[in-house]
Amino acid sequence: MITIKDHIEQVLDSLRARTGSDFSGLLLMDNPDAGLRWNFVSGNRSIRSKQIILRPGQGLPGLVMRLGRRVILDDSIPDIRKLRFDNPIMLAENLHAVAVIPILKERDILGLLMIGSRKPTLYSSQLIEMIEQEAEMLSPVIEGLKSGPISSR
Amino acid sequence: MIRILVVDDHIVVRSGLMALLNGKNGMEVIGDAADGQEAIQKAQELKPDVVLMDFSMPQGMDGLTATLELKKLLPDIAVLILTMHDDEEYLFRAIQAGASGYILKSAPHDELVSAIQSVATGSAYLYPSATKRLMNEYLDAMKNGEPQSAFDTLSEREREILSWVAKGYSNKEIAEHLIISVKTVETHKSNLMEKLGLKTRPDLVKYAMKKGMLNFE
Numbered sequence: 058m059i060t061i062k063d064h065i066e067q068v069l070d071s072l073r074a075r076t077g078s079d080f081s082g083l084l085l086m087d088n089p090d091a092g093l094r095w096n097f098v099s100g101n102r103s104i105r106s107k108q109i110i111l112r113p114g115q116g117l118p119g120l121v122m123r124l125g126r127r128v129i130l131d132d133s134i135p136d137i138r139k140l141r142f143d144n145p146i147m148l149a150e151n152l153h154a155v156a157v158i159p160i161l162k163e164r165d166i167l168g169l170l171m172i173g174s175r176k177p178t179l180y181s182s183q184l185i186e187m188i189e190q191e192a193e194m195l196s197p198v199i200e201g202l203k204s205g206p207i208s209s210r
Numbered sequence: 211m212i213r214i215l216v217v218d219d220h221i222v223v224r225s226g227l228m229a230l231l232n233g234k235n236g237m238e239v240i241g242d243a244a245d246g247q248e249a250i251q252k253a254q255e256l257k258p259d260v261v262l263m264d265f266s267m268p269q270g271m272d273g274l275t276a277t278l279e280l281k282k283l284l285p286d287i288a289v290l291i292l293t294m295h296d297d298e299e300y301l302f303r304a305i306q307a308g309a310s311g312y313i314l315k316s317a318p319h320d321e322l323v324s325a326i327q328s329v330a331t332g333s334a335y336l337y338p339s340a341t342k343r344l345m346n347e348y349l350d351a352m353k354n355g356e357p358q359s360a361f362d363t364l365s366e367r368e369r370e371i372l373s374w375v376a377k378g379y380s381n382k383e384i385a386e387h388l389i390i391s392v393k394t395v396e397t398h399k400s401n402l403m404e405k406l407g408l409k410t411r412p413d414l415v416k417y418a419m420k421k422g423m424l425n426f427e
Binding site for chain 1: 218220221222223224225226227229230234292294315316318319320322323
C-alpha cells in the first residue's frame with residue numbers, strides 16, 4: 058500500500074525528471090514559528106538541505122509569504138549570484154536557479170514546491186505552469202498529511 | 211506593542227504578513243484591509259500605530275490615494291509602503307503623499323521588522339537603494355541650479371547688500387561703496403528681507419551669521 062509519504066516522494070522524483078531539474082523539494086508550513094525546513098527532497102547532494110532550519114520570514118519561504126506568489130530566481134535576474142547567499146538551500150545544494158511555487162488553500166500557504174538547477178537556467182512560463190498544476194494537486198495531499206505525523210525522506 | 215493594520219489586495223499576502231508579524235518583536239496585527247477605502251475605515255475604527263500599505267490595489271482605492279487621505283484624517287498614524295515597485299517615481303510619490311517609509315516586498319524580513327519599528331517611533335525609513343536615489347535626486351537638483359532654499363533665490367546684488375547690512379553699514383554707506391543710489395539700496399534691502407522672511411536688522415544679522423557671511427577678522 059502506498060503511503061502519503063511515498064506519494065510525495067514519487068511526485069518530487071517525477072517533477073524533477075519532467076522539468077529536467079537537478080533538485081526538487083517540498084516544504085510544509087505546518088508550524089512556521091518553530092522553524093521551517095525542506096521536509097521532502099529529491100536529487101539532494103547532501104543531508105544538509107534537510108537540516109536547514111529557517112526562522113519565520115527568512116529565506117525563500119519568507120519571500121513567498123511577503124509576495125503571496127511564486128518566486129523565480131533564474132538567469133533573468135541580474136543579481137542572482139547575490140541572492141543565492143540569502144537562500145541557504147541554494148548554497149547547500151549549489152543551485153544556480155530555483156522556482157518556488159506556493160501550495161495554497163484559500164488564504165493560507167500550506168507549503169512550497171521547489172525545483173532547482175545546478176547550472177544557469179531560464180525558466181519558461183510553460184514549465185512554471187506545469188509546476189503550478191503539480192502544486193495545486195498537492196494541496197489535498199498536504200492536508201492529508203496534517204491529519205497524521207509528518208515523516209520525511 | 212506596535213499595533214499594525216495590513217493593507218493588500220492579495221489575501222495570501224495579508225495572511226502571510228499576519229503570520230510573520232503577529233505576536234513577534236513587540237508587534238500585533240490588529241486588522242487587515244483589501245483596498246484603500248477599507249483601510250481608511252479600519253484605521254479610523256482600530257487606530258493602529260502603523261499601516262502597512264500596498265501601493266497597487268487595482269480593484270479599489272490605491273495605496274497612494276489612501277495614504278493621502280489617511281494622513282489628512284489621522285496624521286499621527288505612520289504609513290509604511292510595502293511594495294514590489296523598485297521605482298523612483300513610486301518612491302517620490304509615496305513620500306509626497308506623507309508615507310513615513312518605503313520598503314520592498316523582496317526585502318529581508320529583518321529589514322521589514324526594523325522598518326516597522328522605525329516608523330512606529332516617528333522616524334522615517336527608506337531601503338538603502340531608495341536613500342541613494344533620493345540623494346541623487348537632491349544632488350541633480352543642486353547641479354541643475356534649482357532653488358534649494360530662500361537664500362538661493364537672492365540675486366548677486368541682494369547677497370552683496372545683505373552682507374553689508376549685516377556688517378552694520380548704513381544705506382548711505384552701502385550706496386556710496388557700490389556706487390548706486392540710496393533708494394536702490396533700500397529697494398534691494400526690502401526685496402531680500404521679503405524673500406528671506408525677515409523683519410528686523412537683528413534677524414538679518416543672525417541669518418547672515420548662519421550663512422557664514424560675516425567675517426570679523
